[in-house]
Amino acid sequence: MKICVLGAGTWGVALASLLAKNNHEVVLWSAIPEEIEELKESGAHKNLPGAILPVGISYTADISVAMADAELCLFVVPSQFIRSTARVVSPHVRDGLIVVNAAKGIESGSLLTMTEVIRDEFEKCGRVSGYHIAALSGPTHAEEVALGLPTSIVAACEDERVALTVAEVFKNSCMRVYINTDVLGVELCGAMKNIIAIAAGICRGIEFGDNAKAMLITRGMREITRLGLAMGCERETFNGLAGIGDLIVTCTSVHSRNNRCGELIGKGYTYDEAAREIGMVVEGYHALKAAMELSEKYSVELPITFGVDRVIHGGVSPYVVIRELMLRDVKDELKI
Ligand SMILES: NC(=O)c1ccc[n+]([C@@H]2O[C@H](COP(=O)([O-])OP(=O)(O)OC[C@H]3O[C@@H](n4cnc5c(N)ncnc54)[C@H](O)[C@@H]3O)[C@@H](O)[C@H]2O)c1
Known part of the structure; x- marks a missing residue:
């Protein structure tokens, strides 16, 4: 699967590595070009000691490159940047795209969860339907996932078939994925x-x-x-x-x-x-x-x-x- 990972913090990098090890075609995007350059050069993240990034990951700060032909896009920026990131992504949302949110937060004022914020921004940009949206959450410290230590997580989507697809994408011998429809x-x-x-x-x-x-x-x-x-x-x-x-x-x-x-x-x-x-x-x-x-x-x-x-x-x-x-x-x- 072609996967675009949005956010190059510790969780974004740990998940991008896991997905690349699962043989997906992974593009890691960050809003911060210097961060992309650093990852490209060092092949490691400063806050993930001992973890070497798989060679298969590509890096870009250009959202059109990151989202080109993406079948799944993973939001892993901190919650306060989810809305602005969704705005940048919305013109690139194609029919059938699976959107997965891995950020944890509630927006104050609107009281929306992160999948709801993404949906809200997509709608504002005229993207009302045609894509699926899921959440990924659980006891998963990036530092351990990046080292391949055993971990479990929940893929949640109102459509159980989509939750199962997301589970298939992320699961491996280090990551056990459960599903839930209660997003x-x-x-x-x-x-x-x-x-x-x-x-x-x-x-x-x-x-x-x-x-x-x-x-x-x-x-x-x-x-x-x-x-x-x-x-x-x-x-x-x-x-x-x-x-x-x-x-x-x-x-x-x-x-x-x-x-x-x-x-x-x-x-x-x-x-x-x-x-x-x-x-x-x-x-x-x-x-x-x-x-x-x-x-x-x-x-x-x-x-x-x-x-x-x-x-x-x-x-x-x-x-x-x-x-x-x-x-x-x-x-x-x-x-x-
Ligand atoms: N770290 C974990 O172990 C872990 C595990 C599960 C879930 N999460 C969730 O994942 C999300 C990201 O966490 P993290 O640990 O990677 O955080 P982090 O502090 O490591 O991530 C910072 C990253 O956010 C991105 N960013 C910064 N400013 C931005 C902007 N203006 N616009 C868009 N992107 C910007 C950059 O790529 C930066 O590297 C959080 O919601 C967190 O709760 C983290």
Whole structure:
């Protein structure tokens, strides 16, 4: 298959490598020409230590070259660039194209998921139908996928046949792909878990223990599920790899930037200082505003998410927020 990968960050490069190893014809595009030159010259990505890129990948900063004859195009830019990237891609969308989104986020204001943002931009450019759209999400740190370590992921599409096609494209002995038709649930999990990971990081930063981490993961999953059910998603999605699977890895892994960002905040950094130190996108921070808006729109309480917001935007001490969370008086919720 001819595949265009949009975005040359760690996840874009790791997925481009996987697809090239699966014998697809892969073109990697970036909006940043210098990044393309660097990848061409070095055959490696600076944030993927130990990973050598397969020789078969071609690189370009020209979208018409990247999208020429593409049968599948994969969006892997950070969520805040999905809309602008979709705008650039839309004139090149041909009938039958499979569009796959691998970014994790919710757009604040519109409250659209990333596949919805792509669809919205395509429609604005007069591309209403003729293509398929799917989401790819799960517990998949790029650093491990790039090294070929065993990983699993979920391909989600309302049309199950398309989800199966996407699964076929990505699967190999290192990548096991499950399918789901609940696209909204899969994308919501991917965006919301990053906020809970910041909370888990904050707890580590103030040297709370594993008990607190387990509580955050479990209750974090509960609040994501509550929101998802109010939005009409399937409960099973939250129990799967894109739900609890991704939440576990993000809250526990050394590779998680959201977790690391939280840890620095727990140690007294401001968000800006922590983001500078990390030097890569912290999606949980960007999802926070949309999560607060979703909470209001669907009248669903998100106590951990609100706690993270109070620490980051309200300047409230994590100790104060955690004390409030521990003493919250909500009898109905104390049942499980
Ligand atoms: N890194 C992972 O392990 C991982 C795993 C699963 C999902 N994701 C998701 O994939 C998405 C990308 O993550 P990443 O880790 O590759 O991020 P990253 O910070 O490594 O990616 C940055 C890349 O974004 C692109 N970019 C920067 N500015 C741009 C612009 N103005 N317009 C278009 N593109 C621009 C560039 O190619 C740049 O290299 C995120 O939504 C993330 O949540 C990441």
